[in-house]
Structure formats: C-alpha cells, structure tokens
Amino acid sequence: IDNSQSTIVNPQGWPMYRRDGQRSGSTATRVPPQLAPLWHVDLGDELTSPVIADGRVFVALSDSRQVVALDQVTGRELWRFAAGGRIDTPPAIHKGRAVFGCADGCVYCLRAEDGELIWRFRAAPRDRRLFACGQLESVWPVHGSVLVDDTLSGGVATAYFAAGRSSFLDGGIRLYALDLKTGDVRHSKDVYMFRGRDRIRQQVLPDILSLQKDTIWMRHLGVDKNLAPVKARPHLFAPRGFLDDTWWHRTYWVYGTEMGGGYTNWPVVGNVSPAGRLLAFGGGELIYGYGRMAYRVGDGHVRPDMTEDYRLFAEVLDRTPSAIRRQERKRQVKWTARLPFVARSIVLARDALLVAGGSSADEARERLGPGTLWIASREDGSKRAACTLPAPPVLDGMGLTEKGVFVSTVDGAVVCLQGENDE
Numbered sequence: 001i002d003n004s005q006s007t008i009v010n011p012q013g014w015p016m017y018r019r020d021g022q023r024s025g026s027t028a029t030r031v032p033p034q035l036a037p038l039w040h041v042d043l044g045d046e047l048t049s050p051v052i053a054d055g056r057v058f059v060a061l062s063d064s065r066q067v068v069a070l071d072q073v074t075g076r077e078l079w080r081f082a083a084g085g086r087i088d089t090p091p092a093i094h095k096g097r098a099v100f101g102c103a104d105g106c107v108y109c110l111r112a113e114d115g116e117l118i119w120r121f122r123a124a125p126r127d128r129r130l131f132a133c134g135q136l137e138s139v140w141p142v143h144g145s146v147l148v149d150d151t152l153s154g155g156v157a158t159a160y161f162a163a164g165r166s167s168f169l170d171g172g173i174r175l176y177a178l179d180l181k182t183g184d185v186r187h188s189k190d191v192y193m194f195r196g197r198d199r200i201r202q203q204v205l206p207d208i209l210s211l212q213k214d215t216i217w218m219r220h221l222g223v224d225k226n227l228a229p230v231k232a233r234p235h236l237f238a239p240r241g242f243l244d245d246t247w248w249h250r251t252y253w254v255y256g257t258e259m260g261g262g263y264t265n266w267p268v269v270g271n272v273s274p275a276g277r278l279l280a281f282g283g284g285e286l287i288y289g290y291g292r293m294a295y296r297v298g299d300g301h302v303r304p305d306m307t308e309d310y311r312l313f314a315e316v317l318d319r320t321p322s323a324i325r326r327q328e329r330k331r332q333v334k335w336t337a338r339l340p341f342v343a344r345s346i347v348l349a350r351d352a353l354l355v356a357g358g359s360s361a362d363e364a365r366e367r368l369g370p371g372t373l374w375i376a377s378r379e380d381g382s383k384r385a386a387c388t389l390p391a392p393p394v395l396d397g398m399g400l401t402e403k404g405v406f407v408s409t410v411d412g413a414v415v416c417l418q419g420e421n422d423e
Contacts, residue, residue, distance in 0.1 A: 014399035014406075015053035015093035017145035021211035023236055025280035026348035029400050031375055032419025035387050038404060039075035039416045043068060047408040048144065049345075049397040053093035054112050057406055059414060060087035060100065060144055063135075067091055067100060069115060072403050075416060079115035083108055085137050088243060089144035089208060094157055094180060101142025101161050103132070107176075109159075109183060119183035123163035123176055140164045140174065143243075147209040147216065148180060152225035158186060160216055162206040167191045172199070173206050175218070175227050189227040191218075200229050207241045220258060232257040234318070236279060245344075245395040247306075252291055253279045255317060267295030272330060274315055278396070280348040286334060287317040288353060288378070290343040293336060311336040312343065312355060312381045337381025341372045345398040345407075353378055354400060356407060358392025371409065373398075373417070389415060 018025045045061040052058075056078060057070040065087060068080045085104030092099050097118065098110045105124030110117055124140035131137070140163040147160040157180035164173035172192030179186055190199045204221045212235040215222045219237050222230045238244065239259040240251045250266040256273035260266050269275065276291025290312050316332035339355065347354040353376040359369055371392035375385040391409040399406045404418040 013053045014401050015051055016148065017049065017051065017089050017092070017208060017242075018396065019399065021147055021149050023208070023210045023242070024282060024348070025278075025346060025396075026282040027400050028350050029402055031349045031352040031354060031400070031405075033375075034385050034420045035373065035375065035405060035417040036420045037387075037415060038418045040390065040413055041070060041075040041077070041415075042411075042413045044412045047394055047397070047412055047414065048088065048090045049394060050399050050406045050408050050414060051090045051093055052399050052401045052403070052406055054096065056112065057414060057416075058090050058093065058098060058112075059408055060090050062086050062088060063133075065102075067098065067110070067115070069098075069112070070414060072401075072406070072416070075414070081108070081110055081115045081117070085141070086133060086135055087144045091144065092146050092148040092159075094148045094150075097180060099146050099148060099159050099180060100144045101146055101163075102144065103135070103137040103141040105138030105140045105142060105163060107142055107146060107159065107161060107178070107183075109180065121178060121183045121185075123161070123174065125163075125171065125174060128170075138163075139170050143206065143208050145208045147211060149211055152211075152214060152216075153186070157181065158225075160209050162191075162209065162218055164191075164206055166206075167193050167202055167204050173204070173218075175200075175223065177225070177227060187225075187227045189223070191221065202229070205241065207238065208243070210236060212236070234273075236281070243395070247277070252276055252295075253289075255279060255281070255287060264297055267297060270295040274317060274331065276313070277310065278343060278346045280346045280353075281317055282348055285316055286314045288312075288314050288346065288348055290339075290346060290355070293331075293333065306342050306360065307339060310339075310342070312339055312346075312353070312376065313337070314378070314381070335380050337376070339374070345393045345396050347398055347400045347405075348378075349400055351378070352376060352384060353381070354398060354405060356389065356393045356398050358410075373405070373407070387417065 048060040069078045083102045098112045124138045128139040150157040159178045177187040254275045260268040276289030279289040281287040313336045314334045341357045343357040345356045356373040371389035391411040397408040407415045
C-alpha cells in the first residue's frame with residue numbers, strides 16, 4: 001500500500017480518523033491468521049472510533065465531553081481530559097500532540113503523554129450558544145477529527161478544520177489553518193452563500209476534512225493550502241458527512257467529484273463511480289467497500305434483512321481527471337461477496353480485509369447482541385477467519401496496528417484483539 005503522502009512517523013500506526021489525511025481506512029500492517037481478545041475496557045459512554053499512536057489508544061466519550069488515553073498493551077487508563085462540549089470523533093496524534101475540535105467552538109491541543117493542555121483556540125467568531133443533542137453548544141461547532149498535515153507547508157505541521165453548521169447560517173462556515181506548535185492562525189477563510197470580501201461563495205455543509213495530494217476537501221469543496229478554492233478532482237467524500245449513520249437509501253460514500261440530488265438523480269453517481277456505505281483504498285488500483293452494486297429509482301428502500309441488499313466488493317479505482325466526465329465512467333467491479341452481518345467498519349490491511357458489524361444498522365437493536373469480525377480475503381472477499389465481539393463496532397470504529405486490532409463498540413467499550421500466538 002502506498003503511504004507516500006502520509007505524514008505518519010510510524011507507517012504502521014493509526015494516529016488519525018481513518019488512519020491518514022486521505023481518510024483511506026488502509027494500512028501497511030499485516031493481519032494475523034487468527035484473532036483473540038487481549039483486553040476489554042468498559043468506558044460506559046457513547047464512544048468515537050479509536051486512534052492508536054505513541055503506545056496509547058485514544059477515544060472520545062462524546063456525551064461526557066472527554067478524551068481518554070489507554071495503554072495499548074494493557075488497556076489501563078492513563079489520563080482523561082474534559083473539554084467544553086461534545087466531541088464527535090477522536091483526536092489526531094502528531095509528534096507527541098493530540099489535537100481535536102469540540103462542539104464548544106474550540107480546538108484543543110494536548111500533550112499526548114499525559115493529557116496536559118498546550119493551547120486552546122476559539123474557532124467560533126463569537127461566543128454564542130444553542131442547545132443540540134441535549135447539551136449547550138456553540139453556534140459554530142468543530143468536528144473532533146482535525147486534519148493535521150506537514151507536507152503542504154514545507155514541513156510545518158498545520159491543523160486544518162472548519163467551524164460552523166452551514167454556509168447558509170450564522171455567517172457561514174469558517175475554514176482555518178493553524179500552526180500546530182503554537183495554535184497561531186496561518187490562514188482563515190469564510191464559506192458563505194452571499195458574495196463578500198475574502199469569502200468563498202459555496203453551497204456546502206461542514207464535515208471532517210480530508211487531503212488528496214495538494215488539495216484539502218470538505219465534501220465537494222476543495223481548497224489549497226492557503227484555503228483558496230480549486231477545481232473539482234476525484235476524491236473520497238460523503239455527501240451527508242462521514243459521520244452520518246442513518247443508512248438512508250439515497251445516501252452513500254463516493255470516490256468522485258459530485259453527487260446527484262432529487263428523486264431521479266440520486267442513483268446516477270452510484271452507478272458510474274465507486275460508491276458504498278463504507279469505502280477503503282490504498283495505493284493500488286482497487287478500492288474496497290460495502291454497499292449496493294446498483295442504484296435504481298423506485299427500488300431504493302432497504303428490506304428488513306439488509307444483508308440481502310448489500311455486498312462486500314472490490315472495484316477498479318480510476319484516479320485520472322478524465323473520470324470527472326460521467327458519460328465516460330462505468331463501475332468496474334472485480335468481485336462481490338455476501339456477508340451474514342451488516343458491516344459497520346472496514347480496514348484495508350496489506351494482506352486482508354478486516355470487516356466488523358452486527359445484525360443491523362440500528363445501534364439500539366445492535367446493543368442487544370454481539371458483533372462479528374471477519375478476516376476476509378482481498379482476492380474474493382471470502383472468510384479466512386472470524387471472531388465474536390462483545391458488541392458491534394461504532395461506525396468506522398476499528399483501527400489496526402502491529403500491536404493488534406482496536407475496536408470501539410456501541411455499548412461503550414474498547415476492545416483489543418491480537419494474534420493468538422502474539423505476546
């Protein structure tokens with residue numbers, strides 16, 4: 001797997017949401033032939049997906065407004081930090097620092113070793129609050145998973161993120177680029193639906209940012225390192241946001257440039273570009289996912305048994321600019337495989353696919369039963385090995401390093417699994 005664009009010091013680590021700035025969900029780490037539980041820690045709250053770096057596992061407890069660090073070998077709690085609002089995704093770990101956004105409109109930078117605060121930056125242009133999810137939040141919240149990169153700025157580690165709820169509301173969305181060392185603003189730009197000085201006029205909602213070569217993406221909006229808009233190019237994005245877990249039949253992730261809307265247009269992109277509920281890709285020619293193989297108007301509603309509608313699959317990933325023209329595209333699916341469970345997390349490893357899920361896409365129902373984790377073949381999706389999880393993973397709730405597989409589950413626990421012969 002090509003990790004040449006990654007700024008990760010340890011290429012086998014998992015220090016960001018979906019491992020890297022591309023949000024690829026892939027790693028060069030190999031998967032053991034068999035997996036067995038090593039430790040299980042019940043944190044008793046709604047958890048985010050985990051990140052793993054510097055010998056620690058980091059997760060956020062969303063409702064409790066806390067970030068927690070666990071020892072990756074024993075699961076022992078090392079520290080926890082209380083923020084001023086909900087945290088929807090885990091921090092990004094970069095050279096001993098843990099940086100994350102918060103619904104209080106701030107970004108926090110902690111020392112990864114002990115959780116001590118290094119700096120805090122208020123991204124919200126004003127301290128205005130409202131109630132959301134039963135808690136008081138800023139009018140301009142920030143997603144937890146900040147994009148950290150040092151390739152665009154000549155080796156200067158920079159944190160990129162967005163504050164706001166919509167380009168239609170409250171003056172729009174504000175994009176930031178901060179110096180990770182000091183918290184100082186390097187660049188900022190407003191995304192607003194009305195023309196104005198130094199603003200990007202764009203109809204867009206905020207999301208976790210991703211990086212594709214020299215472009216930073218927020219859904220379909222692309223900007224350069226100075227936050228100036230750029231032309232559309234194929235990239236991974238989620239039209240309803242990476243964190244949407246509603247499984248509405250008209251929504252899916254896509255590797256492309258656009259997404260159709262309306263009753264008749266929503267299936268178009270999914271039939272010509274790589275698309276699915278989950279996607280993972282590396283540096284090779286294939287992209288792997290879980291979703292439908294065809295999208296049709298009038299046949300959108302999911303049946304009670306969702307495993308009838310969705311497949312694990314691999315298809316050719318066309319990264320060339322010509323892929324922008326829809327009329328020239330067609331999905332080139334290499335293989336499909338049916339799963340006996342609904343996948344909620346996929347990790348693309350060097351030699352296999354890790355696929356984990358439960359009996360349904362409904363978290364409330366899944367809390368009643370165990371989860372399933374498959375080690376699947378990259379050649380045809382067949383099962384190589386399987387093990388049972390105490391509960392299904394949260395959406396995208398799995399990470400893989402040379403120290404094991406780490407899973408955040410819907411019942412508020414973090415689980416570590418290792419190869420059966422690993423020490």
